[in-house]
Amino acid sequence: MASRTAISRGILRRSSTFGVRSVASWWKNVDPAPKDPILGVTEAFLADPSPDKVNVGVGAYRDDNGKPVVLECVREAESKIAGNLNMEYLPMGGSMKMVEETLKLAYGENSDLIKEKRIAAVQALSGTGACRLFADFQKRFHPDSQIYIPVPTWANHHNIWRDAQVPQRTFHYYHPESKGLDFASLMDDVKNAPSGSFFLLHACAHNPTGVDPSEEQWREISYQFKVNGHFAFFDMAYQGFASGDPERDAKSIRIFLEDGHLIGCAQSYAKNMGLYGQRVGCLSVLCEDETQAVVVKSQLQQIARPMYSNPPVHGALIVSTILSDPDLKNLWLKEVKVMADRIIGMRTALRENIEKLGSSLSWEHITNQIGMFCYSGLTPEQVDRLTNEFHIYLTRNGRISMAGVTTGNVGYLANAIHEVSQSA
């Protein structure tokens, strides 16, 4: 072993001559990662000193003054649990009380599937964590499978299944001309995919397009999935944000359940409870019976263990406190509706303001689309003009987060959209 004196004389520092790397070379091969398209928009917004600046990039709810919101039901739950909480670990699968309440939202309050214990479910690190856990589970138990992802989709879906090493295929979803659903091509893709394929479906309030299939279309999709033996994985990040009613927004899932599908589902409380940074969510996999559900859950926990061991406790306690108290749950339902209604109101206001300016284009899609986003149809160049000339920040795919639109900025936004779209 080298003596201290030898080290201080620099003898070990010269050891690179014996083939040991110099300290500085360890990460020389690392190039900067590409900027996340959504988070990069916020960075640029924050750096802009203009008093007129508007951020309609990130999908986080704001009140009509443009301020982040903590729901009253969350405040009340926090005061109820304050001081009662110890800081012990949760089990690997997380808070079972939270998971139980969360399953009721997706599968139905009186679901037989819950009573029969056929659902393998674990607390997850919000919707992203739930998707990632599922992608790893898919890879582990169906190593040769692929995932069919809609075009377009939330950009992180691609990262998640890529990092889980599941090959990706796409299916048609959005129709740029009508700015609605390309239902015929979607159905063709479902029919033509090899039987037993995995599909990622947005349960409601599709991100980024705000375009959802109608109830009738969901029934046809479900039927075709049955015929082809496909697996539906629902990502439900916006339950309540589409219609204002979480029960109504779960319709797509309920249709698949009625048809007897064994689905998977990612749920998140980031948006509908405003718990963005708490990272509370749930992954569930519906199984044939209770025995299979126990086995599947054990494997989901096994995947979580080396990644993060067990999920965080505070947000889960907020959720279970709200959902297991009838008064708090009612308050939550009211507050979700207030958020959804404000967004719906802003859609009408944005459309009316643009139309009043005499636009020759159709802006019907602003009010036809639902949920947090409006897929405006603006080109990347038009978006660049919005940002450079009007200090309005959004992703280059033209996605406007309606949650960032307020009575105070809707006129300014409408005027800028009119300016850049007229001169196309």
Ligand SMILES: Cc1ncc(COP(=O)(O)O)c(C=O)c1O
């Ligand atoms: C479609 C979709 N899925 C999942 C998520 C995950 O969000 P979180 O991890 O914050 O719950 C988002 C967030 O923007 C989303 O839009």
